[in-house]
Amino acid sequence: MRICSLLPGATEVVAGLGLTDELVAISHECDYPPEIRTKPVIIQSVVDPEESSSADIDQQVRAALRGAGPLYRINEILLRQINPTLIITQDLCGVCAVTPKELQRALSEIPGDPHILSLNASSLDDVFQDIEMIGTATGRREAAAGWILELKARIEKVRTGVAAAPPRPVVCLEWLDPLFSAGHWVPELVRLAGGVDLVAHAGTESHEITWDNVRLAAPHVLILMPCGFRITRTLRELDRLTSRPGWKDLAAVRNGEVYAVEGPAYFNRPGPRLVNGLELLARLFHPSRFGMAFPEGAQRIT
Numbered sequence: 198m199r200i201c202s203l204l205p206g207a208t209e210v211v212a213g214l215g216l217t218d219e220l221v222a223i224s225h226e227c228d229y230p231p232e233i234r235t236k237p238v239i240i241q242s243v244v245d246p247e248e249s250s251s252a253d254i255d256q257q258v259r260a261a262l263r264g265a266g267p268l269y270r271i272n273e274i275l276l277r278q279i280n281p282t283l284i285i286t287q288d289l290c291g292v293c294a295v296t297p298k299e300l301q302r303a304l305s306e307i308p309g310d311p312h313i314l315s316l317n318a319s320s321l322d323d324v325f326q327d328i329e330m331i332g333t334a335t336g337r338r339e340a341a342a343g344w345i346l347e348l349k350a351r352i353e354k355v356r357t358g359v360a361a362a363p364p365r366p367v368v369c370l371e372w373l374d375p376l377f378s379a380g381h382w383v384p385e386l387v388r389l390a391g392g393v394d395l396v397a398h399a400g401t402e403s404h405e406i407t408w409d410n411v412r413l414a415a416p417h418v419l420i421l422m423p424c425g426f427r428i429t430r431t432l433r434e435l436d437r438l439t440s441r442p443g444w445k446d447l448a449a450v451r452n453g454e455v456y457a458v459e460g461p462a463y464f465n466r467p468g469p470r471l472v473n474g475l476e477l478l479a480r481l482f483h484p485s486r487f488g489m490a491f492p493e494g495a496q497r498i499t
Contacts, residue, residue: 198335201281203240205314205461210231210328211285212343213469214337219315221279226425229462229470237279239272246425251434273303280309282336287316319400319468321352321379328469342360348472352389355479358486359391367392368416371403371424371465372493373437379422382465382471382476390478392418408441418482419449421498422460428439428496431457435498455498456481463494 201222202208208227211220216234224240237365258268286300304311314334316327316478325345332341347471371379380403384394395414396406403424411419418492421438423431435457438444458464463474473494480492491497 198283199279199281200335201239201276201279201311201447202227203284203286204316204466204468205229206318206324206466206470207285207287207327207331209342209468209470210331211335214332214335214340216335216337219335220279221311222275226461237275239275239279241272243268243270245261246430251372251423251437255372255375271300271303272310276303277307278468280307281311282309283312283314285314285331304497307478311376316363316467317439321382321385321471324379324467324469324471325349327467334354344469348469351472352475355475356389359389359442359479359483362387362391362483362486364388366395366414366416366448367417367418367420367482368395368414369397369410369464370411370422370438370459371422373423376408376411377403379403379464380418382467384420386464386471386475387477390475390490391482392478408443412443412447416447417454419455420478420481421455421457422464423458424465426460428457428459432496453497453499454481457496457498459494 198219199221200211200216200219202211205225205226205228206226208220209229209246212230220233220236222239223233223236225238225242231360242335244254246254312334314330318324318327325348328341329346332338369379369383369387378397380401384397385399387394395416396410421431421449433444438455442473444450458477463470475492477492481492481495
């Protein structure tokens, strides 16, 4: 089998099912586990997040969605050369990755007839279904089922650990300029970790909010998880928040509970490491119930 994965989360699943050797191409965002990083990259973004500000990236994305041009380029020559038998893509978000529609022209040039597996996760249950679908498509159904049971056991351990704790009022930001709440599975993670999301609802898309929305919500915990940004990249634009009126008056700021987290690893992508993100949030919200150890993948903003 020759597998082409255009989604970071799916690439993690393929590798986790022991199929790294059968992975013949990945997207530019696929970076985990480390052993897949030498695989040929078949997708490139036209937006460079390292050279553009959050506001500039937002404008480029909005322009692309209006039809000004694609956000991603497919290496059609490489696609023909590798001639994959399975291509894993998504149809949830036109911003996050290549969609099946964008693949159509490129696929018309492939001599074979690859199976297209399109994923559409917006919740943890959807992620488990995706793992099951990938397992079925690759002949690893039993391994996928066992993995799902392990992930669910970890979720139950967190749920039990915070069951008697008062829920923490939380706001999670998926973009800083303009401000976006974190949607889809993030409010679900917040709830399972012993919090309550004040500006978003589970299963709904991330949406633009105002600074007044954040101030009026009065979160006790503020989590910064800009889509695609590592912590170091988020910190470069922290002034997008700290310069706003009333920043120092937020309860989360006064209490020292503003955190930047590794968004791509644990929150932005639908994949198995969302469970790591859940465990991370639980330790931030209720540290006394989890040994007081500060979680890896988070940094306190002071």
